[in-house]
């Protein structure tokens with residue numbers, strides 16, 4: 629079985645930073661990723677709050693830069709999906725769809741995926757008008773009218789992005805105030821191509837071959853109505869990708885991995901960083917910070933365990 633000093637599961641900003649710090653500390657480091665490096669950065673049009681990029685940077689560009697930097701100091705990269713974790717004496721074993729891998733310290737950086745809305749029609753029309761990624765799919769909606777569901781940073785930022793392509797975006801939010809950061813809210817309220825439907829929930833996504841409408845309900849008045857739309861973009865939060873580490877029982881009720889301030893899970897030599905971790909602020913900058921802290925601790929842990 630291939631054995632590394634450190635295995636990092638997930639190549640989003642947290643995992644890429646962990647791999648950078650770990651390999652730069654001359655630890656034999658493996659970066660494991662099942663998809664594209666960059667994680668959710670890849671589905672973000674513009675990142676304007678990551679320090680060092682005063683004019684903003686596209687998510688794909690920042691992903692590529694971080695990956696290049698992570699691999700610069702010798703971290704290896706492998707495409708595989710982590711399926712489970714086991715402890716074997718001093719080793720942590722990652723079970724993947726391409727075989728088992730072992731390490732002295734493990735950094736869980738598997739991130740989170742979009743949470744489904746759960747209404748009728750959502751699963752049926754996924755890929756046929758229902759999308760979770762405006763950056764990926766906006767171009768298909770040139771000249772169309774689309775709905776965005778949610779009131780957080782992701783929903784509002786991506787709704788604003790969609791207005792560049794569409795004739796109108798309707799933002800459907802279940803409350804009467806947005807959760808998104810104030811600066812983003814202000815932009816949304818001032819955007820002519822964006823209409824906000826307050827206190828409104830989606831009852832059903834309807835169509836034939838493609839999405840044609842959303843059936844809605846005002847939660848205050850109980851009034852139901854239908855809006856014709858060509859697409860529905862769902863941004864109602866995230867679900868942590870922690871299924872593969874359930875065997876170690878380090879997760880909270882919602883599936884986030886609990887850690888202390890040093891990113892330790894409570895299981896010696898096992899760390900969690902970024903969006904999969906239970907924490908208050910989920911940003912690229914805090915993901916990167918988590919990665920740096922975990923890798924620095926992992927180095928200390930490995931050194932001490934070899935004494």
Ligand code: NAP
Nearest residue numbers: 745778779780781782783802803807863864865866909910
């Ligand atoms: P979020 O902040 O958890 O917001 C989810 C939104 O969806 C909330 O407005 C919530 O409504 C709504 N919602 C949840 N369940 C719903 C349901 N079943 N039906 C209808 N609406 C529902 O999630 P996010 O926007 O994906 O962001 C995730 C994290 O990433 C956050 O920490 C966010 O700050 C961060 N992020 C940051 C940036 C940035 O800084 N530029 C960009 C994107 C994401 P309520 O408000 O009523 O709860």
